[in-house]
Amino acid sequence: MSQPAAFFDLDRTLIAKSSSLAFGRPFYEQGLVGRRAVLKSSYAQFLFQLSGADHQQMDRLRKHLADMCAGWDVAEVKAVVAETLRDIVEPMVFAEATELIAAHKARGHRVVIVSASGQEVVEPIAKLLGADHAMATKMSVQEGKYTGEVDFYCFGEGKVEAMAALAEQEDFDLSTSYAYADSITDLPMLTAVGNPTAVNPDRALRKAAGKRDWPVLSFSNPVSLRARILSRTAQQLPKGRAALISAAGSITAAAAGTLTYFFLTRKRG
Numbered sequence: 001m002s003q004p005a006a007f008f009d010l011d012r013t014l015i016a017k018s019s020s021l022a023f024g025r026p027f028y029e030q031g032l033v034g035r036r037a038v039l040k041s042s043y044a045q046f047l048f049q050l051s052g053a054d055h056q057q058m059d060r061l062r063k064h065l066a067d068m069c070a071g072w073d074v075a076e077v078k079a080v081v082a083e084t085l086r087d088i089v090e091p092m093v094f095a096e097a098t099e100l101i102a103a104h105k106a107r108g109h110r111v112v113i114v115s116a117s118g119q120e121v122v123e124p125i126a127k128l129l130g131a132d133h134a135m136a137t138k139m140s141v142q143e144g145k146y147t148g149e150v151d152f153y154c155f156g157e158g159k160v161e162a163m164a165a166l167a168e169q170e171d172f173d174l175s176t177s178y179a180y181a182d183s184i185t186d187l188p189m190l191t192a193v194g195n196p197t198a199v200n201p202d203r204a205l206r207k208a209a210g211k212r213d214w215p216v217l218s219f220s221n222p223v224s225l226r227a228r229i230l231s232r233t234a235q236q237l238p239k240g241r242a243a244l245i246s247a248a249g250s251i252t253a254a255a256a257g258t259l260t261y262f263f264l265t266r267k268r269g
Helices: 024-029 035-051 055-069 074-092 095-106 119-129 157-170 184-191 203-212 225-235 239-268
Strands: 005-008 110-118 133-142 145-152 178-181 195-199
Touching (some): 095 119, 110 119, 133 157
Parallel strands (some): 005 178
Antiparallel strands (some): 133 145
């Protein structure tokens, strides 16, 4: 018997920024990109945060990222993402999103992340968030290196294709499934299921959701997963032990700050 699934867009729905652009600095530190590319990605991130992205902007971003990664070693990219995933992604995850994912899993729903970002970035993030599946853009690879071409662009109608293929494979019922997204470019994804919800919608999607009487959610509390675990643990402990955990966290943060300052000043010296 077919079961409902919960499909989530990633950027600005589950996390506060663009996952594709978030790894600009670690890629720069590993010598994969130059300083100009990092600055360009930072500016693109700012625009993304400010106003979201329409179809033309997403196409430009796709071309920019595809051109930039041409010639990169796939194994090296995966290694950089794995090494920096928690530091980069955890602080960007919306607390409200993790609670929603947990609620769906408690109801026995499979959770699927559907993103236009590359699979090398999306799949580890999906695993970190406890999702069951990840559907993402696939770059063309030859002899272990990116060619700069895109085999499958998981965007717009492409997301619907990916959802339909997975639904057939896993016996999901899209008519009773759920979808969450923030952009008007995700309208096809939202209309493909029986229970769509706009999350942090851009102006166009908010208008479309209003016309269709769709629910609208606002996620605004990006807090690291580790901080949430510590907070929940502290709430379940006697006050004395909770205070000790809080103090230990403060000491750890202070020590981390001291070490960071030491290494930064040492580099400058």
